[in-house]
Amino acid sequence: MALVVYNDLTRKKEEFIPSKQGKVSFYVCGPTVYDYFHIGNARPFVLFDVFRRYLESSGYDVLYVQNFTDIDDKMIKRANEMQLTVAELAEQFIAAYYEDADALGVKRANIYPRATHEIDEIINFVKILIEKGHAYTIEGDVYFEVSTFQEYGKLSKQSLDDLQSGARIDIDKRKKNPLDFVLWKASKPGEPLWESPWGKGRPGWHIECSAMSTKYLGDSIDIHGGGSDLIFPHHENEIAQSECASGKQFVKYWLHNAYLMIDKEKMSKSLGNFMTVRDIRKKYNPLILRYFLLSAHYRSPINFSAEGLDQAQKALERIDNCYGDLNFALETRKTGAKDQILTDAIKSADVGVTATMNDDFNTAGALGNIFDAVRAINVHLSKHTDVDVSALQDAKEFLNKVNDIFGFIQRNKDNNENEIDELIKERNLARKTSNFARSDEIRDLLLSRGIIIEDTPQGTRWKKQI
RNA sequence: GGCGGCAUAGCCAAGCGGCUAAGGCAGUGGAUUGCAAAUCCUCCAUCCCCCGUUCGAAUCGGGGUGCCGCCUCCA
Numbered sequence: 001m002a003l004v005v006y007n008d009l010t011r012k013k014e015e016f017i018p019s020k021q022g023k024v025s026f027y028v029c030g031p032t033v034y035d036y037f038h039i040g041n042a043r044p045f046v047l048f049d050v051f052r053r054y055l056e057s058s059g060y061d062v063l064y065v066q067n068f069t070d071i072d073d074k075m076i077k078r079a080n081e082m083q084l085t086v087a088e089l090a091e092q093f094i095a096a097y098y099e100d101a102d103a104l105g106v107k108r109a110n111i112y113p114r115a116t117h118e119i120d121e122i123i124n125f126v127k128i129l130i131e132k133g134h135a136y137t138i139e140g141d142v143y144f145e146v147s148t149f150q151e152y153g154k155l156s157k158q159s160l161d162d163l164q165s166g167a168r169i170d171i172d173k174r175k176k177n178p179l180d181f182v183l184w185k186a187s188k189p190g191e192p193l194w195e196s197p198w199g200k201g202r203p204g205w206h207i208e209c210s211a212m213s214t215k216y217l218g219d220s221i222d223i224h225g226g227g228s229d230l231i232f233p234h235h236e237n238e239i240a241q242s243e244c245a246s247g248k249q250f251v252k253y254w255l256h257n258a259y260l261m262i263d264k265e266k267m268s269k270s271l272g273n274f275m276t277v278r279d280i281r282k283k284y285n286p287l288i289l290r291y292f293l294l295s296a297h298y299r300s301p302i303n304f305s306a307e308g309l310d311q312a313q314k315a316l317e318r319i320d321n322c323y324g325d326l327n328f329a330l331e332t333r334k335t336g337a338k339d340q341i342l343t344d345a346i347k348s349a350d351v352g353v354t355a356t357m358n359d360d361f362n363t364a365g366a367l368g369n370i371f372d373a374v375r376a377i378n379v380h381l382s383k384h385t386d387v388d389v390s391a392l393q394d395a396k397e398f399l400n401k402v403n404d405i406f407g408f409i410q411r412n413k414d415n416n417e418n419e420i421d422e423l424i425k426e427r428n429l430a431r432k433t434s435n436f437a438r439s440d441e442i443r444d445l446l447l448s449r450g451i452i453i454e455d456t457p458q459g460t461r462w463k464k465q466i
Numbered sequence: 467g468g469c470g471g472c473a474u475a476g477c478c479a480a481g482c483g484g485c486u487a488a489g490g491c492a493g494u495g496g497a498u499u500g501c502a503a504a505u506c507c508u509c510c511a512u513c514c515c516c517c518g519u520u521c522g523a524a525u526c527g528g529g530g531u532g533c534c535g536c537c538u539c540c541a
Contacts, residue, residue, distance in 0.1 A: 011470095029541070037541085044541050074539070156537075162468045163537065205539085227541025232469090234540090257541070258471075264533070268540055295490080296479065301472075301534070311478055311491040318490075321504060352488095356480085365480045368489035375489095375506095382498090382506045436500060443502080454503050461504095 003058065003358045005223075006299060008231065008254040009155055013360055018222045019252060024055050024062045025217040027251075029209060029226035029234070030112070032069040033093035034078040038274035039289060039304060040227075040260040040267035042104060046293045047257050048225045049106045051361050053405045065216050066109040067209060068094055070116050071202055076191055086192050087116070100277040103286040105407040111216050115208040118215065119194045122203045125211040125245060126183045126196075134244040138174045140186030140199040144206075146179045149240045155254060156232040163232075181237055183207045206237035210245070213238075219246040228256045229266075258301045260293075267304065275304075284309060285466045291316045291408045294363040315367075317466055320410050322374040323399050324463050326392060329381050332458040336386025343391045345376030346398050353402060363406070370402055385457070410466060420451055424460050427453070 003016040018024045028048045031037050037045075055062050069075075070090035079089040094114075102108075115122070126142055129135040134148045146152045146160065153159055163179055172178070182204040187193035193200040203211075213221055219242070226235065235254065242250035259266045267274050280289050292312035296302040352369035356362045377395050380387065403409040427442040443453045450465040 031541080032539090041541050047541095072539090157469055158537070159468085165467065165537095225541095228470090229536065229540055232537060259535070259541075261534075266535065266540090270538095270540060292478095299471085300479090303478090305478095307491090308478065314492090315478090315490045317504095325504075362480075364478095365488080368480060371489050378505055379507095382504095431500075434500070440501075452503065454505095455499070456504080463504095 001355055001358050003055075004360055005253055005255060006360045007252075008256050009251070011157070014253070016253065018060070019220060022059070022061055024060045024223065025221040026052055026055075026062055026064045026223045026225070027209070027213045027217055027221050028064070028066045028109075028224075029230055030066040030068050031093075031097055032072060032074055033090050033097060034074045035093060035269070036096055036276040036278045037100060038267060038269070038276045039280060040274060042100075042277050042289065043260050043293050043298075043302070044225060044227050044257050045101055045106050046104055046290050047298045047361075047363075048255075050294060050363060050405060050407070051223075051225070051255070053107065053407065054357050054361065057401065057405050063111075063217060064107075064109045065111045065113065065213065067212050068097070068112055068114045069205065069208065070094070070114045071192060072205055090114070090116070096278075100281070100286075103281055104277065104290050105287055107407075113212040113216060115203055115212075116192075118208065118212050119203065121215050122207055122211040123184075123194075123196050125207060125214070125241070126203075128245045129183065129241065132244060134240075135183055136176070137198050140201060141182055142184035142198055143175055143180040144183050144237065144241060144244075145176055146181070146240060147177055149244055151243070152179075152240050153236065155236050155239055158232070179233075181206060181233065183241070206234055207241060209234075210238050210241040210250075214242065214246070219248045219250070221251055223253045223255060224251040225255045225257070228258055231256055255298075257298045261301050261303045262305075264303065280309075284313065285410070287408045287410065288313045288316055288466065291406075294406060294408070295367060297360075297362060297364050299360075313466060315371075316408060319370065319374055319399075319408075320466060321463070322377050323396075323409050324461070325381055326377055326396055326399070328456075328458070328461045329387055330389065330392055330396070333389075334386045335389045336384055337388065339380055339384065339388040339391050342376050342380045342388060343394065346373055346391070346395050349373035349376070350398050350401075357405070366406075370406075373398060410464070420446065420462055424453065424462065428460060 004013045005016045007014050028044065031041060052062050052064050071086060075086050075089060079086045082089060126135065129144065130142065135142050135144050153163060160179065184196060184198055184201050185204055186199055186201045193202060239250050261267060262273050265271060265273060277286065280286060288309055292309055295312060349369045349372050353366045356365040356369060373395065399409065423442050423446060427439045430438040446453055451462050452465055454461050
């Protein structure tokens, strides 16, 4: 069964067929690095990370590129506020991005291009657009002329007329059309600048993605992802620039995620109703947020709440517990009779995850399959003293495979294991002599350090709190 | 005004024409445990409203109601 994705360009589900067999070029719009990113921004980072991992686990060789926008009005404004140079500001928040994204289990991209490192590419791209008659200059600015691109509006499904009548932007009389957008911006005093054929200035926002994706992925790419709010104007403009420059189709599959909402409103910087991933990390294991973001389909809005995170935590604990119990059983129990029921359940969950993910990356549906496997494993462990080691190994392999895609299972061990083991030994001695006061004291002590004790017929085991 | 999305149990959330409407959280009653924790078993919805299409609809069409988004920087 083949992978099918919803393509925003055609507004239909389509079979996914990359332009080069076995290879996928994948570009995702990254952050503007003027601040810590918030949990709404985290949604595409996590989602597209999972899509990429799924493609890899399906056997594709994926080249994954995510940019950093490190020069624009917001960067300049913020740098002034913080009394930093724009470059210093960028360094600081790129470092912060890596910390937060790593914490969320987001695999590093193959390439992280930065606008300020690709100025030559960008200037060259603008030159081509001018040469081909798609752009014009005014007093050191360069604008893209939207009326020169017949298909302008094909992604957002808006005609030029519709867009103009609905436009809320200030009309710049110098522009030929209010929708013409800036490719190169003349610098004002005190702003960072680069030399160009049109004078000192800096790149506009949209052009960087076209220039960088072309440089690293070629004229045509398979998947371009981002949040829905980028459809217009950002992605529409990228299409116009790239297709006018190359004469080829820019992107085969456009994928956009719906927003993260809070109190039924879109979470956004401008509304001020945001919470950064940094904030979340102070209170929760970030993998809980990762699970939460994967618990709804990517094209549906997801409403953020503390209750939602708590539910996600419990659900994730169930998976983690199962994984831990499974491993404990493999270490401590003997081989018993074959359990066809478990074998079948794992097989069916495995097939189910693939079928569900193949349907437009239905992560929420796949979770159902994963929990079916979890239950089957738990049932087996609770019903048998001697376990079906072979079936359990298959089950473990299944969970590992799932985790390669979803990446939310906790597998860490503690570095003070010896001390923990000593305390557990002492506690078990106390239990043998019915000294339950001491035994409970030790349990509480460990709990205060985030270690949870569980007594089983095979002995006492421990785990870290999520 | 243009374009688009959503409405499934107390909460979250799959399902996209046909078995008893996945799964998770919470809750119920049991089992297990020194007590716990984890786990198992049990119970817990007919899908916003109306009208259609169909042998058959949560799923399709039409009309409502409610909520949300993009059209400006925004993931």
